[in-house]
Amino acid sequence: MAGNVIGKYLYGRGRGRLAVGLCVLSTCLLPLHLKADSYPSLSCADAPSQAPFTTAHEWLVASVYAGHCFEFQARAVSIDAIGVRTLALSHRVRDGVRQQVVQHLDGPSVSVERRSIAGHLAWFPAGESDSVSAPEAWAEHVAEYYDITLQDETRVAERDAVELRFSPIDSQRYQHTWWIDQATGLLLKHVLSDAQGRVLETFQVTQLRSPTAYSGEVPRPTDEQMLDQPWQATWLPEGFVEQPLEPGQQSGQRVYSDGLAAVSVFVSPASQPALEEGLHRVGVSNAAVLLIDVGDQSWQLVGIGELPVELLQRIVQSVQFE
Template sequence: MSVSECKTPWGRALALSFCVVSASQFSLQVEASSSDAIPSFSGACSDLVSQDAPEDVEQWLERSIYASHCYTFQARAVSIDTLGVRTLALSHRIHEGVRQQVVQHLDGPSVSVERRSQAGQLAWFESSADSSPSSPDKWISHVARFYDIALEDEARVAGRPAVQLSFVPHDEQRYHHEWWIDKETGLLLKHVLSDPQDRVLETFQMTQLQSPEPYGGKISAEIPYSLPEPEWQVAWLPDGFIDQPVESSDGGVEQRFFSDGLASVSIFATPVVHTSLEPGLHQIGISSAAIEFVTVGDQRWQLIGIGELPSSQLLRIVQSVEFK
């Protein structure tokens, strides 16, 4: 399966499942892009990752952000969810400030998923007039509003000392997350996702982390991107989900992207021309997919929602879409 198939959210169900699962496994911190220069953290990666060892939850979260944007590495990992068990090869490179993340499926059909993004770009959250909406501290404070975060210092994953962070949501509109962070680098080694009934939905774990090295250059997110203006809006979202800037897409597709700092939801709208997906709810590994159809004037639209939320919440989001 080619990388380009992952850019077609209304394509074949198989392509959709592989794209959604692979993207969510490898990049938990959300990147965003905007029509204006993005205010975010910047500087030399060697300085950012060489700070003193973290001592509390906030410092470990900040270190994990820097690590996810500043380290190049190769890794092997496994993913276990309702789709089964998959073995993955991971690659994270940075060239001239641009991150290249590649996930290769080592079992079954040959699948390679690639993502590129500007190093230093973070999700946008509420901020004051004199602070950046995409700074690490804004992300941390936003997550803490909707999750109780606990730290356990002694853990071990893939033969490496780690700390464990547990994110327990304040409501049943989102899932419980657990992270295991490498003590040496701050890289995420393991992620477990559970539903409100404490049933494990997905386990993603590195089994081998190879040659992690800080990027030798500086990172900066001062890169302009175009921002599409869709003809529709989402009228309902769970508390804490913030509208994120997204890059323009081709082929008449309109997208909205939302995040609460841990979970994310993408809504796609495309005119129905020939074929379409089956309406209703679909489970794709850890992600739910909700598909609805609406008619506006003479045009029929297909709406697709994909996210790491309980299916009832995702369906409600899609059904709240209103065209201007």
């Protein structure tokens, strides 16, 4: 979610949304009216030096900068219940826009491209200090809901790496393990596991080619996009925060994240044929579909995310119209 997984963010979220057939706090949340030009952002000039870091927090912050500030080509493999896929990845920045491309190397030729504003991050509230940077606010938020342990001296794809283990402090999220490249801060491997320790997905870079630090300017956006929907989810797992609208995001969509996991909720007029109501499995993601009537209008509610299915269902059932 922080934008620092090599291709995984693009591949996993995009695949989930397409596969489901869509065009992917214990308290009520009010809509966040955030303008695009007020999004949290980072400057590659502020990236920490690549001297060896000693804490999990330092590596987390470095990984955020690396995900935005390195251009590269890579090969990767994704393993989950669907099967094994080999992928070609690329990441570059042009005219202030990040271009992430994933090409499937097995089976039918499939290429997916995602464009996003360079340097602009997911939104999480800063701590007590107003001087905390956006990457640091994200890292601090993650640490509130996961116990993070750091292990060094490991290798992935013939590169020296450090291992970070994220163990949830409650039963409302999955376990994550990251392997971060020591030379660049790029995420080389991600393993997602359930509460019983069963591996749900492994995503691993097998070859990283020509990682080059990006040093160009990142222009600020001029358009103002608002998250202003006539509905909202009134219950979320603790720590999940609504995210600002991104370019290309559907008007009937809200996205919530705890920093590692993300949940997308889609609301649209029910049409024929509607998606089958109930719970569905979409790769490593779960999906919940609910049909409701509000006045004389029927609505289809869909939630998809890497959360235990009972929590995802509860989120969808909590949607209320204004």
